[in-house]
C-alpha cells in the first residue's frame with residue numbers, strides 16, 4: 001500500500017489485469033469448485049458500490065440525496081440494484097431506471113428488482129429532478145458492440161447530467177477488455193471494478209471513461225487465481241475491501 005486517496009481508500013499497486021475468458025473461468029471456479037454463488041458475489045459487488053457512493057459522493061446524512069440507478073438486464077444491473085437497496089436503506093432517495101421493461105427481467109436481476117419493489121422502489125423512467133449521483137449498472141464486461149436501444153439512450157442521458165456517474169465494473173459502452181470506446185460510452189467520474197481490473201481499464205486512454213478507478217474484493221480466494229490457465233498471482237486485499245488503483 002502507498003497511502004490513501006482523498007476519500008480514505010487505500011491506494012494499491014500490483015494487481016494484475018484479467019480478460020473476459022479469465023473472468024468466465026473465475027466465475028466458474030467460484031461456483032463449481034468453491035461453492036460461492038453468483039448472488040453472493042453480486043451482494044459483495046453491490047455493497048461495495050454503495051460504500052464508494054456514500055464515501056466519495058454522499059458524505060453525511062443521505063436524506064434528500066437523490067441517486068438514479070441505471071440497471072441493465074445482466075449481472076451488472078443486478079449489482080447496481082443491490083447498491084440501490086443499500087443506499088435506500090441508508091436513507092437516500094433512489095430512482096430505479098431499468099434499460100427495458102422491468103417485467104422482462106429474468107434471474108438474479110429480476111430477484112433484485114422484486115426486493116426493491118417490496119421496499120417501495122418501483123422501476124420507472126429517468127426522473128425530472130436532477131440527481132446528486134448516477135450509478136451506471138447498464139452493461140458490464142459482457143458488452144457486445146456499440147450500445148443499442150434503451151441502454152444507448154440512457155448512456156447519452158447520463159453523460160448530459162451535471163451529476164457525477166459512478167460505474168459498476170466498467171463504464172457501459174466501453175469495452176473493458178480491449179479498451180475500445182464504443183459510441184456512446186459512459187464518461188464516469190469513478191469506476192468500481194470487481195475482483196480484478198479488466199485488461200482495457202488500465203490503459204491511459206481508458207481514464208476519460210473510467211475516471212478514478214477502484215477495485216472491490218468480492219471474496220475470490222487468491223488461491224483460485226493460481227488455478228486459472230494461465231495462473232495469476234494476486235495479492236490478498238490486506239488494506240481494505242475497496243482499493244484505489246488509478
Ligand SMILES: NC(=O)C1=CN([C@@H]2O[C@H](COP(=O)(O)OP(=O)(O)OC[C@H]3O[C@@H](n4cnc5c(N)ncnc54)[C@H](O)[C@@H]3O)[C@@H](O)[C@H]2O)[C@@H](O)CC1
Nearest residue numbers: 041042073074075076140141142143144145146147148169
Ligand atoms: N465474478 C464477477 O466478476 C461478477 C460479476 N458481476 C457483474 O456481472 C457483470 C457481467 O454480467 P453478465 O455477463 O450477466 O452481463 P452484463 O451485465 O455485462 O451485460 C449483459 C446485458 O447487457 C446487454 N448488452 C450487451 N451488449 C449490449 C449492447 N451493445 N447494447 C445493449 N445491450 C447490450 C445484454 O443484452 C445483457 O442484457 C459484470 O460486469 C459484473 O458487473 C457480479 O454480479 C457478480 C460477480
Ligand SMILES: [K+]
Nearest residue numbers: 136139170172
Ligand atoms: K456498467
